[in-house]
Amino acid sequence: MSDALVQTDQVRHxxxxxxxxxxxxMMWALSRLIVLIAMLLISPALxxxxxxxxxxxxxxxxxxxDSRIYETIxxxxxxxxxxxxxxxxxxxxLYPLLIQAVMQLGLSFEVAGTLINNLAFLxxxxxxxxxxxxxxxxxxARWATAAMAWCPFSLxxxxxxxxxxxxxxxxxxxxxxxxxxxxxAAVWGALTTAIRPPGIALVPTFLMTAWRERRGAIAxxxxxxxxxxxxxxxxxxxxxxxQPLAFVLTQRGWQSNQAFHGAVWLSRITEVLIGPANQDxxxxxDPGYPLALxxxxxxxxxxxxxxxxxxxxxxxxxxxxxxxxxxxxxGSILINLLMVFGGAYLIWTVRHTLSRVALFYGLxxxxxxxxxxxxxxxxxxAYGVVSLAIAFGLLLNRYPRWGYPTLCFFAILLANLSVRFxxxxxxx
Numbered sequence: 252m253s254d255a256l257v258q259t260d261q262v263r264h265x266x267x268x269x270x271x272x273x274x275x276x277m278m279w280a281l282s283r284l285i286v287l288i289a290m291l292l293i294s295p296a297l298x299x300x301x302x303x304x305x306x307x308x309x310x311x312x313x314x315x316x317d318s319r320i321y322e323t324i325x326x327x328x329x330x331x332x333x334x335x336x337x338x339x340x341x342x343x344x345l346y347p348l349l350i351q352a353v354m355q356l357g358l359s360f361e362v363a364g365t366l367i368n369n370l371a372f373l374x375x376x377x378x379x380x381x382x383x384x385x386x387x388x389x390x391x392a393r394w395a396t397a398a399m400a401w402c403p404f405s406l407x408x409x410x411x412x413x414x415x416x417x418x419x420x421x422x423x424x425x426x427x428x429x430x431x432x433x434x435x436a437a438v439w440g441a442l443t444t445a446i447r448p449p450g451i452a453l454v455p456t457f458l459m460t461a462w463r464e465r466r467g468a469i470a471x472x473x474x475x476x477x478x479x480x481x482x483x484x485x486x487x488x489x490x491x492x493x494q495p496l497a498f499v500l501t502q503r504g505w506q507s508n509q510a511f512h513g514a515v516w517l518s519r520i521t522e523v524l525i526g527p528a529n530q531d532x533x534x535x536x537d538p539g540y541p542l543a544l545x546x547x548x549x550x551x552x553x554x555x556x557x558x559x560x561x562x563x564x565x566x567x568x569x570x571x572x573x574x575x576x577x578x579x580x581x582g583s584i585l586i587n588l589l590m591v592f593g594g595a596y597l598i599w600t601v602r603h604t605l606s607r608v609a610l611f612y613g614l615x616x617x618x619x620x621x622x623x624x625x626x627x628x629x630x631x632x633a634y635g636v637v638s639l640a641i642a643f644g645l646l647l648n649r650y651p652r653w654g655y656p657t658l659c660f661f662a663i664l665l666a667n668l669s670v671r672f673x674x675x676x677x678x679x
Contacts, residue, residue, distance in 0.1 A: 395644025
């Protein structure tokens with residue numbers, strides 16, 4: 252009888268696979284529909300922007316910027332010279348290897364790269380749902396999954412970038428380690444460190460978790476095995492170019508010179524506060540920008556103080572209008588800053604609720620993001636930290652009234668970013 256009760260309890264608390272696939276699949280399908288409409292229907296109907304590219308109803312719209320570097324890796328191989336310039340050796344090999352393998356089925360680079368990233372992104376949403384449900388319940392799991400699917404930077408889970416694959420492997424590794432499934436954690440972890448450099452955050456995450464939770468030697472061994480993807484790539488660089496750290500040295504060519512570490516971040520923050528024109532000239536040439544910012548801040552303060560008189564509905568509508576106005580004023584730079592610094596603050600505020608694995612991974616990932624001093628693509632790397640999606644799910648579950656307006660705002664930003672990418676404009 253006791254065995255039957257244990258089995259019944261295990262079934263009752265087993266991961267809700269059906270719910271995970273249904274909900275994650277729905278979020279994936281609806282959000283990807285927005286991306287496809289923006290890229291394949293809206294973008295081709297718009298005039299070609301200055302400095303951009305003509306968008307068309309074809310697979311080509313999914314291949315821009317980094318996508319073409321992956322194509323050169325497949326067609327021409329890796330390149331590197333220690334001359335301070337940027338080379339494609341900065342891009343890790345797992346994703347192009349998978350694309351090349353799928354291309355053997357007769358598919359083009361664009362089709363193979365797009366299919367791999369999209370299917371991996373769908374898988375990442377399912378794993379995220381299961382992991383969040385195990386720790387925080389179904390409601391948080393749904394909010395976290397929806398946040399990851401509708402976040403504007405989820406665009407990079409559709410185009411030929413590594414976001415989908417990275418999220419799938421890193422989330423699977425974290426969940427497996429959390430569940431003490433060390434074999435799977437090692438496999439998924441090794442794959443993660445072969446996708447892009449921030450994957451190395453898994454190693455200190457596993458080590459710190461093993462120490463704090465007093466796990467056995469197998470947990471420490473798993474952490475070390477996780478670095479195999481990176482070590483194999485270092486071995487390749489050493490044999491091919493005589494420099495195991497070629498992917499690090501070439502970063503100098505992808506970075507802009509700055510007076511001190513973090514100067515670019517300070518410049519971005521200043522631009523949001525005083526406006527791009529004023530920052531470029533070093534004096535007040537556009538008084539309208541700071542004046543508009545002061546008006547928005549003032550209205551926000553007044554709205555907050557009057558929230559009891561206005562009621563929840565009017566207060567919510569007012570904040571939504573102000574959020575859109577702030578976005579129109581600050582633009583993509585504001586969104587990027589909020590993604591990085593706001594994301595770090597959010598993870599810290601819910602640190603007592605997150606599992607140790609999720610918390611340590613978030614902290615070590617942010618240390619890597621900020622330690623480089625680079626702002627380029629920092630918002631994408633922040634999006635690729637699954638701990639942020641869980642933290643956002645906890646926040647929206649606490650304030651569900653704000654959840655739906657937030658997701659609607661995300662959808663607007665997602666469509667806007669998709670159009671920019673399809674037109675060859677920098678999107679992150």
